Amino acid sequence: MVISAWETYFPTLIRWSAVGAGVILLMISLYYLLRFFKVKHEIANGYALILPWILGLLIWNLYPFARSLYLSFTQYNMFQPPQWIGLDNYVRMFTKDPYFWPSFRLTLFYAALNVPLGLVGSILVALLLNRPIKGIGIWRTIYYLPAVLPAAAVALLWRWMFSPTSGLINFTLQPVYKLLNIEPLAWFTDPDLLMPAFVIMGMWGVFGANTVILLAGLKNIPKELYEVADLDGASGWSKLIYVTLPMLSPTIFYNLVTGIIGSLQIFTQAFFIPIPRASGTFLNVKIYQEAFSFGNFGYASALAWFLLVVILLLTLLVFRSSALWVYYEGEKRS
Amino acid sequence: MRKQVLFYLLTALTVMGMVLAACASPQTPPSPTQAPQTGDQGGQAQPQPTQPPAKPAEKVTIRLTTWAGAGEAAELQQILDRINAENTDFQIVHEPAPDDYYTKVQTTLAGGTAADLIWLSQEWIANLASKGALLDITDYLKNDSSPAAQLDDYFADVLKTAAYQGRYYGLPWIAQPVVLYYNKALFDAAGLAYPDESWTWETFKEAAKTLTKDLDGDGRNDQWGFTLNGWPPPQMFIWQAGGEVISNDLKSSPVDSPEAIKALEFYQEMIYSDVYAPPQATIQEQGFGEMFKAGKIAMFMGGAADDLDRVEGLDVGVAPVPAGPAGRQTFAWTASTVIAAQTKNPELAYKALVQLTEGIHGWKIVPPRKSLATAEAISRIEPRKAKSAEAIAQAVPSMRSFNILPRHQEWDSIFWGELMDPLFQKKATPAELAPEIRKKLEAVLP
Numbered sequence: 001m002v003i004s005a006w007e008t009y010f011p012t013l014i015r016w017s018a019v020g021a022g023v024i025l026l027m028i029s030l031y032y033l034l035r036f037f038k039v040k041h042e043i044a045n046g047y048a049l050i051l052p053w054i055l056g057l058l059i060w061n062l063y064p065f066a067r068s069l070y071l072s073f074t075q076y077n078m079f080q081p082p083q084w085i086g087l088d089n090y091v092r093m094f095t096k097d098p099y100f101w102p103s104f105r106l107t108l109f110y111a112a113l114n115v116p117l118g119l120v121g122s123i124l125v126a127l128l129l130n131r132p133i134k135g136i137g138i139w140r141t142i143y144y145l146p147a148v149l150p151a152a153a154v155a156l157l158w159r160w161m162f163s164p165t166s167g168l169i170n171f172t173l174q175p176v177y178k179l180l181n182i183e184p185l186a187w188f189t190d191p192d193l194l195m196p197a198f199v200i201m202g203m204w205g206v207f208g209a210n211t212v213i214l215l216a217g218l219k220n221i222p223k224e225l226y227e228v229a230d231l232d233g234a235s236g237w238s239k240l241i242y243v244t245l246p247m248l249s250p251t252i253f254y255n256l257v258t259g260i261i262g263s264l265q266i267f268t269q270a271f272f273i274p275i276p277r278a279s280g281t282f283l284n285v286k287i288y289q290e291a292f293s294f295g296n297f298g299y300a301s302a303l304a305w306f307l308l309v310v311i312l313l314l315t316l317l318v319f320r321s322s323a324l325w326v327y328y329e330g331e332k333r334s
Numbered sequence: 335m336r337k338q339v340l341f342y343l344l345t346a347l348t349v350m351g352m353v354l355a356a357c358a359s360p361q362t363p364p365s366p367t368q369a370p371q372t373g374d375q376g377g378q379a380q381p382q383p384t385q386p387p388a389k390p391a392e393k394v395t396i397r398l399t400t401w402a403g404a405g406e407a408a409e410l411q412q413i414l415d416r417i418n419a420e421n422t423d424f425q426i427v428h429e430p431a432p433d434d435y436y437t438k439v440q441t442t443l444a445g446g447t448a449a450d451l452i453w454l455s456q457e458w459i460a461n462l463a464s465k466g467a468l469l470d471i472t473d474y475l476k477n478d479s480s481p482a483a484q485l486d487d488y489f490a491d492v493l494k495t496a497a498y499q500g501r502y503y504g505l506p507w508i509a510q511p512v513v514l515y516y517n518k519a520l521f522d523a524a525g526l527a528y529p530d531e532s533w534t535w536e537t538f539k540e541a542a543k544t545l546t547k548d549l550d551g552d553g554r555n556d557q558w559g560f561t562l563n564g565w566p567p568p569q570m571f572i573w574q575a576g577g578e579v580i581s582n583d584l585k586s587s588p589v590d591s592p593e594a595i596k597a598l599e600f601y602q603e604m605i606y607s608d609v610y611a612p613p614q615a616t617i618q619e620q621g622f623g624e625m626f627k628a629g630k631i632a633m634f635m636g637g638a639a640d641d642l643d644r645v646e647g648l649d650v651g652v653a654p655v656p657a658g659p660a661g662r663q664t665f666a667w668t669a670s671t672v673i674a675a676q677t678k679n680p681e682l683a684y685k686a687l688v689q690l691t692e693g694i695h696g697w698k699i700v701p702p703r704k705s706l707a708t709a710e711a712i713s714r715i716e717p718r719k720a721k722s723a724e725a726i727a728q729a730v731p732s733m734r735s736f737n738i739l740p741r742h743q744e745w746d747s748i749f750w751g752e753l754m755d756p757l758f759q760k761k762a763t764p765a766e767l768a769p770e771i772r773k774k775l776e777a778v779l780p
Binding site: 078079080098165189292294295 | 759
């Protein structure tokens with residue numbers, strides 16, 4: 001068995017070593033090529049050194065990116081060569097697919113709830129964690145913990161927490177149900193409760209990562225501003241409105257942009273928690289389903305490009321609006 | 335200068351290391367000079383104790399991929415060892431992939447690294463055959479006189495799952511009919527006669543109602559007559575009522591026919607009802623088959639090979655499923671072994687397929703062949719099933735498999751997600767839902 005394992009892996013090892021040697025050769029030749037064209041030593045050196053990364057970007061990011069754009073105009077099932085069908089995939093998406101609009105609505109609705117709630121919540125938590133409390137290090141660690149846990153494990157954990165009979169949430173709420181004399185809530189099977197359940201799950205993860213970034217933003221606000229405000233006799237509320245939030249606005253802006261992108265791309269939780277199909281599914285899950293369950297890679301690519309355009313437009317909108325409310329230090333407020 | 339070269343070398347080595355680490359699984363297609371050896375993924379981990387150490391190099395390796403878990407793989411290995419010992423020109427190497435099986439099968443087929451022989455359950459063969467991924471073995475079968483290649487010995491309705499547009503792409507190795515397991519003690523306690531061939535839906539429903547009881551008097555049922563959970567497949571009841579979910583010509587999905595509606599109403603009335611069967615929450619909490627094994631369920635429709643009739647301390651009988659208004663059709667869970675179209679050795683792969691199929695027909699119940707599906711053969715293949723063999727053999731003539739579409743997975747997701755799920759949750763009645771869902775289902779038909 002040892003020999004057969006060696007036989008299997010040896011050719012692979014050789015191939016990959018050859019790739020490595022090839023990259024070295026390319027790096028060295030790029031350096032001398034640039035030097036030949038009288039490029040400065042440092043610059044040639046720099047380009048030669050980032051060559052592996054550039055190759056990676058081209059091969060593993062840019063090529064799939066371009067390829068998926070091409071595939072979105074074809075019918076492709078992975079087994080037979082793609083067939084050019086023009087805009088049919090997009091026509092199908094907007095006019096024929098009965099699941100597209102419900103899924104898109106569901107995804108937008110989720111983002112519309114998740115982004116503002118997550119932002120306000122994480123600002124509040126960051127403000128709390130910015131206070132000189134005892135054991136602040138422990139609190140900060142606890143709040144950051146969700147961000148470092150694997151998303152799939154978290155999704156499974158939440159699935160159990162929300163389980164109608166054996167889950168922690170319904171168990172804790174049992175007295176409330178008894179008091180109100182109602183049936184325990186069926187979190188994931190009742191279409192009306194689906195969105196609250198997902199938003200609650202979303203909050204948990206969002207708090208951790210965003211809070212740390214906001215906290216860093218808070219720490220960056222110069223102490224003098226608060227001292228001046230104190231001298232002017234400003235209340236805590238005024239300090240929050242006139243000092244903290246404007247100074248924090250670049251960080252909030254960053255969190256808003258990443259939050260919108262992240263919410264529209266929700267996948268892991270939705271993939272691990274089966275939801276009633278009648279209420280549609282999240283767009284990213286639909287893309288996965290079309291591609292890997294149904295083998296419609298062309299259509300899935302078209303959906304993915306649609307999602308990209310939506311995210312791009314929303315991000316542009318937020319960027320455009322930023323002049324109105326984002327304040328960078330050193331800028332004059334008009 | 336020397337320092338600089340050293341610097342480049344170190345950087346490149348680091349990059350290489352990262353590339354190696356990131357791409358540990360060989361995703362690149364093998365170079366043309368290199369014949370596919372044993373499996374890339376875990377083939378080495380398979381113990382092959384009886385394989386002769388001498389001259390394995392002369393034999394062509396035929397790779398077989400299955401979803402078998404550890405126990406099943408060990409049993410299968412015995413069959414493979416026998417085949418490998420008998421043949422001088424090929425040896426079958428088993429590569430089990432119990433997790434995420436169909437994703438892996440599709441990816442390897444598309445990537446050109448698929449095994450030669452592949453297990454597929456009935457829903458997948460038309461799909462992959464329509465994409466040209468499977469080898470058409472119709473002509474091989476015509477010129478083969480071995481018993482496992484005689485198509486007229488197979489049950490026609492099971493064999494059709496291995497065919498696509500009149501051509502054959504594999505050989506079925508199992509046709510496991512659904513039978514009715516019943517707990518004798520609970521029937522005795524209720525003073526009811528055991529289920530038999532005279533049972534119809536009405537008798538069955540009546541018995542299920544009688545057997546659903548509150549034993550400790552706390553106002554909540556703790557014993558139920560029957561249990562459903564999306565299993566047994568609702569299609570079976572639609573067939574029993576004389577309806578269809580996909581017509582034989584694959585041209586329609588008449589889930590709104592009066593027969594289908596009647597069956598769906600029957601199914602909806604029983605599922606999670608607490609009059610006949612446990613509520614969904616109870617099943618989730620206590621386990622579906624586990625509840626029967628714990629003696630809390632009187633009747634359970636399970637596959638013929640299930641271990642429900644050999645539970646310690648439980649006296650379990652087996653009977654055919656009750657008959658509907660139009661017959662006693664029972665669902666047969668069916669799977670086949672197919673050959674990947676990309677195999678480098680089609681002749682040897684075919685030879686291996688026939689011998690493997692013959693081998694599995696002596697291992698799994700029920701073999702999908704008329705000559706082997708007798709009570710006597712069943713108790714020989716699986717001695718633990720001896721006392722149920724008669725009832726299983728009785729169910730065999732009325733077993734049916736699904737009519738399969740190339741886009742069956744899509745069809746399934748609509749059927750389960752939009753028709754069955756709302757029915758199970760009692761959000762709608764079959765008559766309200768079926769006409770609209772029929773349109774969606776038929777949009778997926780070829």
